[in-house]
Amino acid sequence: QKEVEQDPGPLSVPEGAIVSLNCTYSNSAFQYFMWYRQYSRKGPELLMYTYSSGNKEDGRFTAQVDKSSKYISLFIRDSQPSDSATYLCAMSARGGTSYGKLTFGQGTILTVHP
Amino acid sequence: DSGVTQTPKHLITATGQRVTLRCSPRSGDLSVYWYQQSLDQGLQFLIQYYNGEERAKGNILERFSAQQFPDLHSELNLSSLELGDSALYFCASSERDGEQYFGPGTRLTVT
Numbered sequence: 594q595k596e597v598e599q600d601p602g603p604l605s606v607p608e609g610a611i612v613s614l615n616c617t618y619s620n621s622a623f624q625y626f627m628w629y630r631q632y633s634r635k636g637p638e639l640l641m642y643t644y645s646s647g648n649k650e651d652g653r654f655t656a657q658v659d660k661s662s663k664y665i666s667l668f669i670r671d672s673q674p675s676d677s678a679t680y681l682c683a684m685s686a687r688g689g690t691s692y693g694k695l696t697f698g699q700g701t702i703l704t705v706h707p
Numbered sequence: 708d709s710g711v712t713q714t715p716k717h718l719i720t721a722t723g724q725r726v727t728l729r730c731s732p733r734s735g736d737l738s739v740y741w742y743q744q745s746l747d748q749g750l751q752f753l754i755q756y757y758n759g760e761e762r763a764k765g766n767i768l769e770r771f772s773a774q775q776f777p778d779l780h781s782e783l784n785l786s787s788l789e790l791g792d793s794a795l796y797f798c799a800s801s802e803r804d805g806e807q808y809f810g811p812g813t814r815l816t817v818t
Contacts, residue, residue, distance in 0.1 A: 636797055700750075
């Protein structure tokens, strides 16, 4: 079983829809949670970064972390065709030999059609 | 633009050869990370350097090595290349834990 599970999709939605992307994880040591957006053949772009549990909002994006359920989510409101990309969740623990190491989900391919 | 630069963009080489990938972190970042992205394995952590010292190691093959220089740029050396080493190699940098910013990557093709 992988430490981080993410549904690869693909996910196809109409423009303006609310998109929900999710990851589950098994390592209770994870404390930092991130979402990255990756366009084809480009480097991952950091969208959201949260520490421990809670919500964080940035424009059309909201990240939620529920450590008790080991579940994180990214919501995209008023989705646009330019949001079409692969979305990767990533997590890291604090300290020890895994210091700084990010563990990624497989990524969800999202297409927003006009 | 994340501020992290990587060279070269593309690299095509033959099995058994050795290549060097280069990364310059964002200004002020002391940590550099290397990741490998392949279709079947996804993004996998290879190694981290902090201010010139090795900090954390992932499933990096013995044929692979890295270093970080006093000016903080880093190099990833891949030797005795195999077909399965074909992948995208990313460098990331961070000022502190967690917030890692990725470069554009080097696409390595081993023929």
